[in-house]
Amino acid sequence: MGGVKVDGFDLVTLPNGLRLIGQRADARSIAVGLTFNVGARDEAADEGGAAHLLEHLAFKGDDDRGADDVNRAFDELGARVNAFTSHDRTMYYGAALPDECARLTALLLSLARPSLRPADVEVERRVVLEEIGMAEDRPEGRAWERGAQLFFGEHPLGRPVLGTRSSVAALTPERMRAFHGRWYGSERALLVVSGAYDWDAFVAQAQAATEDWTPGGSTRAQPVWAPRRGSQEMRAGGFERAHLTWFAPAPSSQDPARIAAALLARVVGDGDNGRLFWALVEPGLVDDAALWFDPADGVGSFQAAATTDDAQHDLVVETVVDVLTRFEREGPTAPEWARAQRALATEVTLAAESPMGRLADLADAWLDREEAETAEATVARILATPLAAGLTLLEAAPFSSGLRFSLRPSSGP
Amino acid sequence: MAPSASGPQFTVLPNGLRIAAAGMPGLTTLSAHLRWPLGTAGDPSDAQGAAVVIHEWLQRGAGDRNAHDQADAFDRYGARRGGGVGREYASLGVACLARDAAHVLPLVADVVTAARLDDDEFEGARQLALQELAAAADDPGERLLEAAVAARYAGRYGRSAYGVRGHLARLSAARVRAIARARVVPAGAVLALAGGLDAATMLALAATAFGGWRGAAPDRGAPTLRPRRRVHRSGSGGQTQIALIDDAVRPGEEGWTEQAVAMTALSGATAARLWTVVREARGLAYEVGSGIHIVAGDAYRLTHAATAPERASELIDVLHGELERCRDGLGADELRRAQRLLRAAVVFEAETSGGRAARLASDVVRFGRPRAVEEVEDAVAALTLVKVNGFLASRPPLAATVVTTGPRPEGAWAA
Numbered sequence: 073m074g075g076v077k078v079d080g081f082d083l084v085t086l087p088n089g090l091r092l093i094g095q096r097a098d099a100r101s102i103a104v105g106l107t108f109n110v111g112a113r114d115e116a117a118d119e120g121g122a123a124h125l126l127e128h129l130a131f132k133g134d135d136d137r138g139a140d141d142v143n144r145a146f147d148e149l150g151a152r153v154n155a156f157t158s159h160d161r162t163m164y165y166g167a168a169l170p171d172e173c174a175r176l177t178a179l180l181l182s183l184a185r186p187s188l189r190p191a192d193v194e195v196e197r198r199v200v201l202e203e204i205g206m207a208e209d210r211p212e213g214r215a216w217e218r219g220a221q222l223f224f225g226e227h228p229l230g231r232p233v234l235g236t237r238s239s240v241a242a243l244t245p246e247r248m249r250a251f252h253g254r255w256y257g258s259e260r261a262l263l264v265v266s267g268a269y270d271w272d273a274f275v276a277q278a279q280a281a282t283e284d285w286t287p288g289g290s291t292r293a294q295p296v297w298a299p300r301r302g303s304q305e306m307r308a309g310g311f312e313r314a315h316l317t318w319f320a321p322a323p324s325s326q327d328p329a330r331i332a333a334a335l336l337a338r339v340v341g342d343g344d345n346g347r348l349f350w351a352l353v354e355p356g357l358v359d360d361a362a363l364w365f366d367p368a369d370g371v372g373s374f375q376a377a378a379t380t381d382d383a384q385h386d387l388v389v390e391t392v393v394d395v396l397t398r399f400e401r402e403g404p405t406a407p408e409w410a411r412a413q414r415a416l417a418t419e420v421t422l423a424a425e426s427p428m429g430r431l432a433d434l435a436d437a438w439l440d441r442e443e444a445e446t447a448e449a450t451v452a453r454i455l456a457t458p459l460a461a462g463l464t465l466l467e468a469a470p471f472s473s474g475l476r477f478s479l480r481p482s483s484g485p
Numbered sequence: 486m487a488p489s490a491s492g493p494q495f496t497v498l499p500n501g502l503r504i505a506a507a508g509m510p511g512l513t514t515l516s517a518h519l520r521w522p523l524g525t526a527g528d529p530s531d532a533q534g535a536a537v538v539i540h541e542w543l544q545r546g547a548g549d550r551n552a553h554d555q556a557d558a559f560d561r562y563g564a565r566r567g568g569g570v571g572r573e574y575a576s577l578g579v580a581c582l583a584r585d586a587a588h589v590l591p592l593v594a595d596v597v598t599a600a601r602l603d604d605d606e607f608e609g610a611r612q613l614a615l616q617e618l619a620a621a622a623d624d625p626g627e628r629l630l631e632a633a634v635a636a637r638y639a640g641r642y643g644r645s646a647y648g649v650r651g652h653l654a655r656l657s658a659a660r661v662r663a664i665a666r667a668r669v670v671p672a673g674a675v676l677a678l679a680g681g682l683d684a685a686t687m688l689a690l691a692a693t694a695f696g697g698w699r700g701a702a703p704d705r706g707a708p709t710l711r712p713r714r715r716v717h718r719s720g721s722g723g724q725t726q727i728a729l730i731d732d733a734v735r736p737g738e739e740g741w742t743e744q745a746v747a748m749t750a751l752s753g754a755t756a757a758r759l760w761t762v763v764r765e766a767r768g769l770a771y772e773v774g775s776g777i778h779i780v781a782g783d784a785y786r787l788t789h790a791a792t793a794p795e796r797a798s799e800l801i802d803v804l805h806g807e808l809e810r811c812r813d814g815l816g817a818d819e820l821r822r823a824q825r826l827l828r829a830a831v832v833f834e835a836e837t838s839g840g841r842a843a844r845l846a847s848d849v850v851r852f853g854r855p856r857a858v859e860e861v862e863d864a865v866a867a868l869t870l871v872k873v874n875g876f877l878a879s880r881p882p883l884a885a886t887v888v889t890t891g892p893r894p895e896g897a898w899a900a
Contacts, residue, residue, distance in 0.1 A: 098511055099511075102874065140761065143754075143756035143760070144822065147755060147756040147757075147825070147827065148822055149825070149829075150822075150828060150830075151829065152826075152830065152833060167829075169829055171830065174702070195768040196768065199764055199768045199771055202769075202791075202792055205723050205771075205772040205792075206723050209724050210789075211623055212623075236862055265584040288865035307597045312622055313623050322888065328520070344512075344556055344559070344560075344566050345557065345559075354545075355608070355612065356609045356615065357612070358615035358616060359617045359619070359620040360612065367508075370801075381619060407557075409561040411563075414563030415560060415565065418564065418565055418580065419565060421514055422580055425512060425514060425837045426835060426836040426837050427836075428836075
């Protein structure tokens with residue numbers, strides 16, 4: 073099976089629905105990723121944290137080997153291996169020297185069929201509860217999580233990826249098996265490779281290793297949703313500073329306006345030269361302020377965060393409202409737009425330096441849009457996006473349709 | 486000129502600035518990393534945090550450009566900036582397209598050679614330093630590191646990397662400007678460049694841009710070590726943060742590469758001992774790790790983890806046991822895995838211009854010269870089980886300072 077070649081990419085879909093994509097690069101390392109198009113947003117009401125716990129359990133081994141065997145096998149390859157779970161995706165990935173491509177691929181594929189032994193579920197549940205404990209000790213993360221919950225409301229993007237202490241406690245091996253059965257079907261998986269690979273060997277290996285994989289038949293819900301507006305605050309103990317977050321509607325990952333949205337976010341939120349930097353960081357009102365564009369599957373958002381002394385909380389809020397209102401009214405200047413284009417272009421080029429740097433974008437672009445694009449093509453597209461595209465997005469007044477949430481210290485003024 | 490794949494080049498300018506450069510064929514990007522001895526350890530004892538203010542102030546205008554013009558000048562080339570300041574060094578990093586390097590490097594040089602240090606930019610820089618100090622106090626990991634460093638060193642190297650609130654509040658523009666003039670100097674500084682240009686071309690560009698930098702660095706002497714002890718700093722939060730600190734081999738000393746391999750077996754991989762014992766077998770912590778830190782020629786090992794207070798004593802005992810067990814040596818399989826991992830890590834790091842530039846800079850600081858990727862690979866490959874285990878057996882019995890922050894551990898380590 074040779075597959076299709078599209079502008080420097082190799083693509084094929086196996087009979088069981090598993091998709092494979094490769095981007096060839098002259099590099100000393102090779103990177104392989106196995107992505108499942110499932111994340112926290114796909115959990116049922118009584119499955120909070122299941123996608124993330126399953127990611128942990130994948131490393132506990134299949135019927136042929138235990139956790140120690142899996143870990144040792146990755147280390148034998150000299151592979152740097154990791155995984156992440158987001159609202160949209162679960163990705164297992166690794167980099168190794170090119171002659172280990174086949175063994176790395178075999179191991180990553182084996183992660184997708186874990187045994188889910190009850191003892192492993194118990195140990196890993198404790199690890200996840202410590203992970204939740206760690207997150208609870210970080211007020212900026214708590215503020216962001218609560219802000220997202222308020223902004224997305226009933227939409228599953230508002231759920232915490234880790235779940236809650238009680239939802240994780242309720243995840244039995246049986247529930248994990250059911251979740252796995254529904255969402256780890258072959259049709260929701262994408263195997264990505266970047267570097268100097270042998271495509272025919274890669275495809276043949278994937279086909280042999282996934283012969284018994286079958287489609288799971290689940291589809292992601294895209295509920296009708298309207299962004300929540302307004303502002304809310306909460307006071308709590310255990311920290312000293314005020315943590316502010318903002319959320320506003322934006323184009324989705326599929327929307328052609330996403331590049332214009334990324335450039336708008338850059339004009340306002342660039343850490344060195346954005347409007348929020350000059351209004352908040354330069355005068356020393358906050359230690360850091362950022363605004364970014366998060367293009368999720370079907371629903372996008374602008375998000376912002378800042379941290380300040382509680383006594384300056386109201387001043388920071390007023391300043392941000394002022395900056396965003398003016399930005400919405402006047403739009404970016406031509407020099408601001410050009411600067412944002414060049415900054416984004418450099419970042420895309422830097423990320424493409426190594427096979428590992430290319431992997432996650434490659435997976436997202438294919439799963440969300442069936443799009444395979446080189447860094448050079450993305451840069452050209454960024455530089456060709458006119459200021460008018462940004463102004464069009466601002467006509468909908470996204471920043472006036474957003475939500476602010478502040479987590480403030482109970483010891484404050 | 487197109488880059489060639491030969492090893493890194495190195496030169497020392499007459500002003501003392503050390504410059505290392507490595508061409509990376511196939512890249513269209515270039516990263517530069519400048520590190521110079523400006524840190525809170527060198528601040529006057531009544532002006533702790535001045536280095537943080539200086540680092541910020543430096544970036545707010547140079548020559549005939551004010552702060553806005555300066556930011557715009559970098560952005561004209563899409564150059565991405567980074568950097569920071571700690572106890573020992575300040576750094577500035579920049580990444581751009583290789584073809585723009587001749588325009589971007591002079592902008593970096595202007596930050597350290599032609600900073601305006603305008604009065605009207607001072608207050609913002611000082612306020613930002615105060616904000617960063619306050620933000621660090623809300624970060625459990627940062628609180629642990631600050632406590633660990635203070636437990637290892639007496640005197641200037643045990644200071645906070647963020648300064649002292651009262652000192653920051655009293656600083657004047659004139660005082661900080663005078664400190665900056667004496668401390669933003671090329672002596673002791675390193676500039677590393679890596680990316681899609683020939684190494685000789687990069688060296689020439691850097692020499693032109695930084696040749697006019699002037700000044701000598703004061704000698705701050707060696708750090709003063711504190712005796713081994715047990716420290717607890719109470720704080721809020723649900724998790725007890727734990728650090729074990731003990732002596733390590735210094736760069737250039739015999740055993741450096743053996744130590745690197747042993748640390749990989751201890752903490753550098755998925756089957757590493759700490760991960761396996763603490764997380765995989767017991768589920769005691771989400772994060773656990775151990776690394777070597779170098780401060781002004783001193784080296785220490787910092788092993789850290791966090792867990793609920795009721796399990797903290799058990800976790801400290803487990804960490805102690807694993808560190809002590811290092812002296813018994815590695816198995817042949819462990820050594821082979823660690824060697825492969827280290828070799829691959831060296832290759833991965835050398836694939837990005839930012840990773841390569843940062844490594845060149847730290848090589849110059851640690852070893853006095855940049856090392857070729859192949860040199861490091863060869864040193865790792867040359868290790869044998871006899872060498873590594875001989876080194877580990879020769880290490881002194883574990884004598885670790887134990888630092889905890891956050892809620893006090895329950896049980897044996899409560900005191």
